Amino acid sequence: MDIELYKKALDREKRARKEAESLLEKKSLELYNTNKQLQEVITNTNLFPEENPNAVMRFSAHGRVLMYSNKHGDAIIKFLNQPLRKKLKVYFTSELGYSFEKGVKHQFDMQIGKNTIRFDVVPFQPFDYINVYTADITDIKATEVRLQKLTESLKEAQQVSENFNKKLEIEVTERTKELLDSEMKLKKSLLKEKELGELKTSFVSTASHQFRTPLAAIQSNSELLQIIAESLHEETRKRFGKITTRITSEIGKMTELMDDVLILGKLTAGKVDLKQQYINLVDFCSELAKDFNEIQSDGRIMKIVTNGKQYDVKLDPKLLTNSLSNLFSNAFKYSVGKNNPELIISFQSKEFVLTVKDYGIGIPKDELTKLFQPFFRANNVTEIKGTGLGLSIAKEYFEINKGVITAKSIIGEGSTFEIKFTRQK
C-alpha cells in the first residue's frame, strides 16, 4: 500500500519536474528573444547618437564620470585631456557641475581648436546624470563678428555722411551769402551804370544844346557878314561869299555832328522806345527810295528787287526809316559815278533780309570790323564828308528793331550791307 502511494507521489514529482523544465525552457527562449530585441534597440539607439554630426555625451557624478560619448564627444574629451588644455578642462567640468547642482539646463561656449563650440547641458533628474549636446557655431560667430564690423562701418559711414552734410550746409550758407553779396554788388553796379548813363545823356544833351547856341550865333553872324558884303563891290563880295559859305558849311557839319551825337547818346542810353506795327515792307522801302532818288543830281536811283512770297512785317517804321536812310545815303555817297545801288528785299519762311548793295569805292578789308564803331571813318574816305557816327547809329536803330546788320566789301568794287530780321508771328 505504502509503495503504491510513494510510486504515485514520485510519479507526480517527475511530471511536476518535467513541467517545470519545459516552463524553464519557454522562459529561457522568451528571455533570449527579449534580450535580442533589447540588443537591437540598444544598438539602434546607440547608432542614433553615433550618427549625430555633433557631440553627444553623458556624465554622472557632477560631471566627473563619463558614462557615454559618441565619436565626436570622444574627440572633445581627448582635446580637453591634453596637458596644455588643463584650464579649459577645469572650466568644462565646473560648467557641468553647475548644471548638476542647480538641476537646470545650461549653455556655454568654448573654443576647441579653430572652432567655437556651443555646449548644451541637460540634467536628467530621475537618473541623476547629465546629457551634453554640442553645436558648432563657428560660422554663426564669424557672421556675428562680421555683422559687428559692418555695423561699426555703417556707423562710421553715417558719421562721415553727417559731417559731410554739415560741411555742405556751411558751404551752402557761405555760397548763398557770397551770391547775395554779388547780387548786391551787381545791383549797385547797375545802379551806378544807370546813373552814369543818365549823366552821359544829360551831358550830351546839355553839351549839344550849349554848342548849338554859339553855333547859331556864328551862323547868324556869318549871315550878317553876307548881308554887309552885299554892299561891297563884286570881288570883295565874292571872296566874302566863299568865306561865309565855308563857315555855313562847317557849322552845318558841326550841327549834324551834334545831332548825331545826341541821337547816339539817346540810343545807347536806351531812351528810344520801340513802337512796332505791321507794314508792307516793299511799299515802305519804295517810298523811302523815291525820296532819295529825287535828290540825286546825277540821276542815279536805288533799284529795288524782291524775292520770296511777300508778307507784312512787324517793325518800328520811324526807326527803320532812320537806319535805312543812312544806308541809302551811304550807298549813293560812296558810289558817285558808278552804277545804281540796289535794295534787295528777301522774304523767307522764318526771316526776312534787307540788303543794300553799292558798286562804289568799297571798304578796306581790315577796317570792316571797326566799321560800326562810333566816329570811325575808313582811311579811303577822308575826302568824303561824314561824321563817322552814321553806321553806329544805324546799327543801334536796326538792333532796337530786332535786326542784325553785317557788312561785306571788296575795295574798288563795292559794299554790301545785310540786315536780317526774324519773322515775328
Add this chain to the structure above:
Amino acid sequence: MKGVVFTEFLELVENEFGLEIVQKIIDECELETDGVYSSVGTYSHKDMFKMVGKLSEIKDIPVPTLLNIYGEYFFKTLSRDYPKFMEQDNLFSFLESIERYIHPEVLKLYPEAELPGFESEIKSKNEMILEYSSSRKMADLAVGLIKGAARYFNEEVEIEKVAETNEGEKVGLKILLI
C-alpha cells in the same frame, strides 16, 4: 494562482496527515492537473478551493481554520525563499511594504500574477489596519500569513476582522500588537 501555493499546501498536508490523505484529496477532487503541480507553474485557484474543501471534509476542520494554519506555514516558505523582502525593521513596516514594494517586485517577475491588495494604515505604535482585497476572497489565508509574519518578527498579535464587503472580497483587518 502560483504553483508554489499548491505545492506547499500538499507538502503541509503530507507532513501533517500523511501521503494517503494527499492521495485521497487528489483522487476525490476533479483537478485540472491530476495533482501535478510545479512551483513555477500557474494553476486555477478553483482547484485550490476544491482541495481545501476536501481536506476540511475529510478531517472535519473548518475551512477558515485550515487556511489560517496553512497561511502561517506558507509564510515560512516565503520568508525563506525571498530573504530580500524580509529586510524590514518590524512587523508593521513589513506589512506596509507588501503593497508598496513586495507585490510590485513580484509583478516584475510574473506580470500575469493576480495579487491581493493590502492597503495599510498604521494607527499607532501598536495598532494597524490592513485592508485585504481579492476576488479569491481568501482573507483567512491572509490572516494566517500575518500571524506567520508576526512570529518571524517576534511579535505577538491579535487580528480581528472589523469590516467585510461582497462576501469577503474586501476585508478590513485590525492588527493589535500585544
